[in-house]
Amino acid sequence: MVELGDQREHVRKTHIEGAGGIRLAAEVRNPEGTPCVLFAHGFGQTRHAWSATADAMAVAGCRCVSFDARGHGGSGRPDDGYHMQQFFDDLRAVAEAQPHKPILVGASMGGLLGLAVTGESDVPPFSALVLVDITPRWETSGVARILDFMRAWPDGFGDYDEAAQAIAAYLPHRRGRKSAEQLQPLLRRGEDGRLRWHWDPRMLQPIAEEGERHQPRLIEATRRVKLPVLLLSGGRSDVVSQRTIDEFLELVPHARHIELPRATHMVAGDANDAFTRAIVDFIGVGAEQVHSMMGQPSGAA
Structure with a gap:
């Protein structure tokens, strides 16, 4: 087992074949570990959103797999456009490529994909679900804010500092700005020399548009979920609310819910230590080691 400080040297970069043969960029940490934890990011994010949590959980003994959804990061961009069903099928393909059923940790879009794949499967490809600030019905105003950010700056940025300013304005509650090194996985330099998301x-x-149309399907799939489920919500989120959480807990009465009070919709980035501790406590593997690494006793909030 590697020490946390050496973990980046032990990240194996690979590709997994998704639906229709598309290549999905992926990373594997501690490949022989158990259980397997599969991280599925939100719309507009990449596998790098999980780096800190995946590093810690790999050191604690888990096999950790993260990947870029199609059209994101280093993954393929299909010529024939995008449809939600492709994302569902990609997630299933990644899960079924693992040596044993993974625990899915899905943020926002990744969590919705996990609910659909689980609820619509006679034999789900996961052993448990961790949903990160998402419910099958969401607050449309919060999603609209995300989409507005993603549509902004179609002409890109002249340098990394301009991109850092844009993120700082979008996430004003976070201290400091992202460095050029932190921003590199989030941007591509075009032929015109400008940086774009x-x-x-x-x-x-x-x-x-398809996300809105799929809400009834997602709600019905959620109703059929029987796996162990943990919902982690941000106390300052504008995507989930007490209304949507209550509805979710009615649909999945056996689910556990933990609110991280200081977090917005970007839970893993806002409260990563508390987020990681909540996951390891839920799965019951490596909790003591992770709590120790993060300087808090097991069971601390």
Whole structure:
């Protein structure tokens, strides 16, 4: 087992074949570990959103797999456009490529995909679900704010500092600005020399529209989920609310819910230590080691 400080040297970069043969960029930490934890990011994010949590959980003994959804980061961009069903099928393909059923940790879009795949499967490809600030019905105003950010700056940025200013304005509660090194995985330099976000802008409109249309499907799938489920919500989120959480807990009465009071919708980035502790406590593996690494006793909030 590697020490946390050496973990970046032990990240294995790979590709996993998704639906229709698309190549999905992925990272594997501690490949022989158990249980397997599969991280699925939100719309507009990349696998790098999970780095701190995946590093800690790999050191604690888990096999940790994260990947970029199609149209994001280093993954393929299909010529024939984007449809939600492709994202569902990609997630299933990644899960089924693992040596044993993974625990899915899904943020926002990643959590919705997990609910659909689980609820619509006679034999789900996961052993448990951790949903990160998402419920099958969401607050449309919060999602609209995310999409507005993603549609802004179609002409990109002249340098990393301009991009850092844009993120700081979008997330004013966070201290400091991202460095150029932190921003590199989030941006691509175009032929014109300008930096643009890593996602394919062609997917924004169709996926936003399909997401709304798929809500009844997601609610019905959620009703059929029997796996162990943990919902982690941000106390300052504008995407989930007490209304949507209450409805979710009626649909999945066996689910556990933990609120991280200081977090917004960007839970992992806002409260990463508390987020990671909540996951390891839920799965019951490596909790003592992770709590020790993060300087808090097991069971601390």
